[in-house]
Amino acid sequence: MDAIYQTEALIAEDIDAYLDVHQHKTMLRFITCGSVDDGKSTLIGRLLYDSKMIFEDQLAALESDSKKVGTQGQEIDFALLVDGLAAEREQGITIDVAYRFFNTEKRKFIVADCPGHEQYTRNMVTGASTADLAVILIDARKGVLVQTRRHSYLCQLIGIRNIVLAVNKMDLVDYDQARFDEIVAEYRGFATSIGIESFTAMPISGFKGDNITTRSENTPWYTGPTLIDHLETVEVLSSLDAGKPFRMPVQWVNRPNLDFRGFSGLIATGSVKPGDPVRVLPSGKTSTVSRIVTLDGDLDEAVAGQSVTVCLADEIDCSRGDVLATADHPPQVADQFEATIVWMDDEAMLVGRSYWLKLGTQTVSVTVQQPKYTVNVNTLEQLAAKTLELNAIGVAEIATDKPLVFEAYADSRTLGGFVLVDKLTNRTVAAGMLHFSLRRAQNVHWQATDVTREVHAALKNQKAKVLWFTGLSGSGKSTIANEVEKQLNVMNRHTFLLDGDNVRHGLNRDLGFTEADRIENIRRVGEVAKLMADAGLIVLTAFISPFRAERELVRKMLPEGEFVEIFVDTPLEVAEARDVKGLYKKARAGDLKNFTGIDSPYEPPEGPDICVNTVAMTPAEAAEHIIRQLLPLK
Amino acid sequence: MTRTLTHLERLEAEAIHIMREVAAQADKPVMLYSVGKDSAVMLHLARKAFFPSPPPFPLLHVDTTWKFKDMYGLRDRMARESGMELLVYQNPEATERGINPFDHGPLHTDMWKTEGLKQALDLHGFDAAFGGARRDEEKSRAKERIFSFRTASHGWDPKNQRPELWNLYNARKNKGESIRVFPISNWTELDIWQYIQLNDVPIVPLYFAAVRPTFEWEGQLFMADDIDRLTKVLGQKPAITERSIRFRTLGCFPLTGAVESTASTLSEVIQETLLTTTSERQGRVIDKDAGGAGMEKKKQEGYF
Numbered sequence: 001m002d003a004i005y006q007t008e009a010l011i012a013e014d015i016d017a018y019l020d021v022h023q024h025k026t027m028l029r030f031i032t033c034g035s036v037d038d039g040k041s042t043l044i045g046r047l048l049y050d051s052k053m054i055f056e057d058q059l060a061a062l063e064s065d066s067k068k069v070g071t072q073g074q075e076i077d078f079a080l081l082v083d084g085l086a087a088e089r090e091q092g093i094t095i096d097v098a099y100r101f102f103n104t105e106k107r108k109f110i111v112a113d114c115p116g117h118e119q120y121t122r123n124m125v126t127g128a129s130t131a132d133l134a135v136i137l138i139d140a141r142k143g144v145l146v147q148t149r150r151h152s153y154l155c156q157l158i159g160i161r162n163i164v165l166a167v168n169k170m171d172l173v174d175y176d177q178a179r180f181d182e183i184v185a186e187y188r189g190f191a192t193s194i195g196i197e198s199f200t201a202m203p204i205s206g207f208k209g210d211n212i213t214t215r216s217e218n219t220p221w222y223t224g225p226t227l228i229d230h231l232e233t234v235e236v237l238s239s240l241d242a243g244k245p246f247r248m249p250v251q252w253v254n255r256p257n258l259d260f261r262g263f264s265g266l267i268a269t270g271s272v273k274p275g276d277p278v279r280v281l282p283s284g285k286t287s288t289v290s291r292i293v294t295l296d297g298d299l300d301e302a303v304a305g306q307s308v309t310v311c312l313a314d315e316i317d318c319s320r321g322d323v324l325a326t327a328d329h330p331p332q333v334a335d336q337f338e339a340t341i342v343w344m345d346d347e348a349m350l351v352g353r354s355y356w357l358k359l360g361t362q363t364v365s366v367t368v369q370q371p372k373y374t375v376n377v378n379t380l381e382q383l384a385a386k387t388l389e390l391n392a393i394g395v396a397e398i399a400t401d402k403p404l405v406f407e408a409y410a411d412s413r414t415l416g417g418f419v420l421v422d423k424l425t426n427r428t429v430a431a432g433m434l435h436f437s438l439r440r441a442q443n444v445h446w447q448a449t450d451v452t453r454e455v456h457a458a459l460k461n462q463k464a465k466v467l468w469f470t471g472l473s474g475s476g477k478s479t480i481a482n483e484v485e486k487q488l489n490v491m492n493r494h495t496f497l498l499d500g501d502n503v504r505h506g507l508n509r510d511l512g513f514t515e516a517d518r519i520e521n522i523r524r525v526g527e528v529a530k531l532m533a534d535a536g537l538i539v540l541t542a543f544i545s546p547f548r549a550e551r552e553l554v555r556k557m558l559p560e561g562e563f564v565e566i567f568v569d570t571p572l573e574v575a576e577a578r579d580v581k582g583l584y585k586k587a588r589a590g591d592l593k594n595f596t597g598i599d600s601p602y603e604p605p606e607g608p609d610i611c612v613n614t615v616a617m618t619p620a621e622a623a624e625h626i627i628r629q630l631l632p633l634k
Numbered sequence: 635m636t637r638t639l640t641h642l643e644r645l646e647a648e649a650i651h652i653m654r655e656v657a658a659q660a661d662k663p664v665m666l667y668s669v670g671k672d673s674a675v676m677l678h679l680a681r682k683a684f685f686p687s688p689p690p691f692p693l694l695h696v697d698t699t700w701k702f703k704d705m706y707g708l709r710d711r712m713a714r715e716s717g718m719e720l721l722v723y724q725n726p727e728a729t730e731r732g733i734n735p736f737d738h739g740p741l742h743t744d745m746w747k748t749e750g751l752k753q754a755l756d757l758h759g760f761d762a763a764f765g766g767a768r769r770d771e772e773k774s775r776a777k778e779r780i781f782s783f784r785t786a787s788h789g790w791d792p793k794n795q796r797p798e799l800w801n802l803y804n805a806r807k808n809k810g811e812s813i814r815v816f817p818i819s820n821w822t823e824l825d826i827w828q829y830i831q832l833n834d835v836p837i838v839p840l841y842f843a844a845v846r847p848t849f850e851w852e853g854q855l856f857m858a859d860d861i862d863r864l865t866k867v868l869g870q871k872p873a874i875t876e877r878s879i880r881f882r883t884l885g886c887f888p889l890t891g892a893v894e895s896t897a898s899t900l901s902e903v904i905q906e907t908l909l910t911t912t913s914e915r916q917g918r919v920i921d922k923d924a925g926g927a928g929m930e931k932k933k934q935e936g937y938f
Contacts, residue, residue, distance in 0.1 A: 015905040027641035108641040129799040256687040295685040307650035426806035
């Protein structure tokens, strides 16, 4: 602890010299992880304590808390410093990541204490995503445990290159070198199998302070660095980013007046100078950098990790979501990918459901295919799976509705890491890492045709529409849709009615009634309806289509105003009383699973374009009401 | 070989990135401005983030009417210099009932600050509000995300926070929900001071020691900023002594204890801060309520 006392002396004697040192420090972000009782929080408490980041009043509170709820008898329980939520202190566990800060003479450190329990994996991944290094703790008495493996796997997955294996509680195994070597050998075998090429192992005691800031006399056989020495000298991720090609996702267009137009963003990788040729992705247009503007004056150069505003020499289109990149080595653009996905929501992933994907400053719609496999994070076995549930990690193909500027996650966290957001609940439901784009996306291009959809519709003297009837089984969708089509035909309109039951006899005969199959059913019907609308037809569809998200998906496939959502509003009791096909009876008896309204949900439209109440109206009246709302049809 | 950024450069870049993400994604953002040193740094970062444009959101000061005179002075000057609109909100119910820190204790914070903040956000319909809280200040803050969601009634659910990976911030919210955004989450008190020094960020002179009129009350040292008003509320004129004092943290003048000090330059203030043996928020009475979970409870109720 000599260094700390020297620091204190320097502060007292020459504050300006101390500040000069502090000003030039670099920053290292790291996480601590490991099994539940391996002593993570204790280690962090020790680091804070040894680097004098704990004040007298906090220490006094800590001492009294230790006696009240501590787990270390009469001694100080450092873990109480870190577990900050009332529920955590009561239960003695870590639920969410806690961020703590301390300094040494060389660096500033941000340490994220990550929860060990599997149910809080999403919180651990949150902590790990910004870390340069991971300290994986092992209890010397227990050796490599299931959670040690899982956390190591997650660290590797999230791309943490620097791993410290801290064999903790060495005081409880009498600082036995043989035990230490045994654990290191066991871990090495496992680490190699998951692709961790190297790690730094050290024997420590967070509780007693061995090999934390000073070399311990209790482990004369250990010749490596102390934990602090290692943390002070290891290379940080951001310095690697600076050597890569220039990329800056545009966050915001800065336009205070007609004479100034700048593109603001955080440089993800590489560096940039005025005069550099740059390319705007995905458009591919090129220009040169004219200025790098900051409040403190224009810069001669800006590097990865800096937030700047870049001006270009030419007036070219560029807005939020675009990526500025070095002109001769731009990132790729694609719309289909393979990715690893960590599912983080209580509601399992739905194959085919459309989610928002956020990557850099881009936000696009995305659908996920059935996973190729999931990984059992405890045994690392690859398993077949239909979906991804909370905390599951799997590999799947994804398809976006617009081209995405990307790089493999291994090359760029910024352009390869993404989150998925549920479109209805707005929750962040998954994190993902792009591997590569699929060739079929690169090679399949849209073929432009001369007879356009407008021409098709004009020839039929009408405007294409998709009249989307939604409602419970037995609500009267098919009957009313049929009535509407008849009346439209009398009016000389060209129509086609897609009926739920009929489509399931052919196109969708391979689909069942699980949530995933229902989504795929609607997606296919949406695509068929869109092709027919392209041909200029007025398409009527009669499907239960129970989920709002899929109806929205179809609406988004079509030009504005072409999708007309018609809610056939019939209360469940009425539909069940009608029970034209006898299906409700079967469902109530348990002979029919996943039946909408009984054991599968129906999400009514929040703002349907047209609504008909079949209790108050006959089918003919409902049809007439709908037609009146649709006029004029040209 | 390109250089490695210093920790302050990285913290600055992170805060600017966060502010731009909010400006690009929120419908109606606002910056809470309390005139303290953390607010001063946050405002400076906002000016950097959007230069040469002025920051594209207003400043909101949730006023308790019990701030130091110097604070009101700096507030008005900074709003002018930054070219930002300044909104000041005082809870009308607290005004009417004459809520003050002496007679009403914790109710003072609750009515003026917690309730005042909720009312101000609802009144203007702000959906994202920047706050200058730091994770090193207090244990429950250390667990809070940078984008922290609040229910329609402004409550915080610490056990169910959104995952927040890399620097991707999902700002989508449900109807009625709002976001509190903390761009300087990862700064420490030392970082704040050093940034103020390196960037000449204007701060309230009360942070520097000077001879000022003081009085003692319930064992703590306070500054007599408005003697007439104090006399009225206390029912008697407090015994005033001139002392060389300064403030480590600035809140309402009767709630913020002063420390005796001769540190009159930034270097000296930093030196004193580093050598001190009590944590910063101890000067504030708020954290001591409700045992160890004071701040967590306040945040669940809608405090910043």
